Amino acid sequence: MRHIDEDTITQAVIAGHAAARDERLREVMTSLVQHLHAFAREVKLTEAEWADGLEFVAECGRRQGGPRPELALLSDALGLSTLVQALQRRSATQGTEPSRAGAVALDAVNGCRAEALVGEPCHVRGRVTGADGRPIAGAQVQIVVPASATTQADTQRTDAQGHFRARVVVPLEQPIPHDGPVGRMLDALGRSPWRPAHLQFSISAPGYERLVTQVFRQGDRHLDADAVFGVRRSLVADWVHHGPGRTPDGQTSALPFTTLDFSFVLANANTTTGDSP
């Protein structure tokens, strides 16, 4: 009879799925089992700790289906979302870097328009091109201003030169939702739940990969400590503060306002390399 103990259990589990029809599934599960077991061995995980861990994951799982996907938030907070995204990313020259950790699901904010938010006006001027530098006309650009209470979404289309304009409000630094298990975890780890201020862009056009990314503000105090590791150097921009006067949309503002200019490059839909090893 096969002897199963601390040393042989890993091989026993892996041998159990040697006949799996799906070769990729076998590869993924073999690696997962090896690494989970190596983790347990390395820290000599106790049964009490393991039980606590299962309960923690269960609590996240129970909340996943609700308005706040807590398990995705856990993945974000452990840097896994960013890592998986980086692994799948095509070469850096192919397009603007995506950043989806902590991204707000657009379907959750539909119907909440600019007029619902108050704050300093932010005039966004953008351009969307392909990797060859040619403008993409008619691209759909959705902009989300993440905010805990009144997330704002705005949708535009690029013109013939690939330009779009939008008027939103200057986003504020925001914590991730931290009144649940992930918040408790961050607190126990001495980590901050805050994210730097950012605008979220979702840009799509036929023939191109849909881009979901976030543009951050140079000088934000949370840039180096984003709770979900969403900041990329290439996504940090100068947000220019203006006194009262003429705004980019040709009007005159009696109040201060901010402008942001950013260019987005969409990768061709057929250049993704994420699925092949």
Added chain:
Amino acid sequence: MRHIDEDTITQAVIAGHAAARDERLREVMTSLVQHLHAFAREVKLTEAEWADGLEFVAECGRRQGGPRPELALLSDALGLSTLVQALQRRSATQGTEPSRAGAVALDAVNGCRAEALVGEPCHVRGRVTGADGRPIAGAQVQIVVPASATTQADTQRTDAQGHFRARVVVPLEQPIPHDGPVGRMLDALGRSPWRPAHLQFSISAPGYERLVTQVFRQGDRHLDADAVFGVRRSLVADWVHHGPGRTPDGQTSALPFTTLDFSFVLANANTTTGDSP
């Protein structure tokens, strides 16, 4: 500004909790993050696969609080429960090997008594001693016959010589509950959901570690392929089949019956080494 990419993300996450007050938590989370990231890198996990994985765990988590702890079942099926238990186990000479993977929670079967089950009678004769070989009197012995529909529990106390007797029914081989996500996973992996036939014992006495273990039947066809890796060599016993005649409780049976003799050794309560590295 710190640059975060595929290579630097792991260190960034770990650095984030360098100030955690709880040193053990910091140690566990550092190892967990390293191994989860190493897994994702090793298989070049795609975003679609990661999303599927999160949804799978969420589904297990949602079921965890119900009558069937699916996340614990997942842990069992991946060999993690057995590994963690083996890591925590005191030296082999200290007591009978525990086996809790796939164990049925006793509070879930309370009130379902012997008379509720039909099957060939199984007369269990056991002895409970300490590691020094001395009998333990008054130990509480709970026996569970795992069965998908009519799990049976029986509670006895040892006499002055540490002996106990119980009459249950011969357990049948059983699959783990496999109509949920873990069952789908086993199917996709080409793994069987079956467990070998076994009786589950939970034995407790003041001054000793509570023992939860399972006793298997020599010759069972599933011994080498237990879906939850609960089998230990030291827990496989001869179950003796008898024709009609005199039974161990002094009666005469007109039907065949089975006898099982097994000795259990309880470890002293203060000899656990699991919590110290």
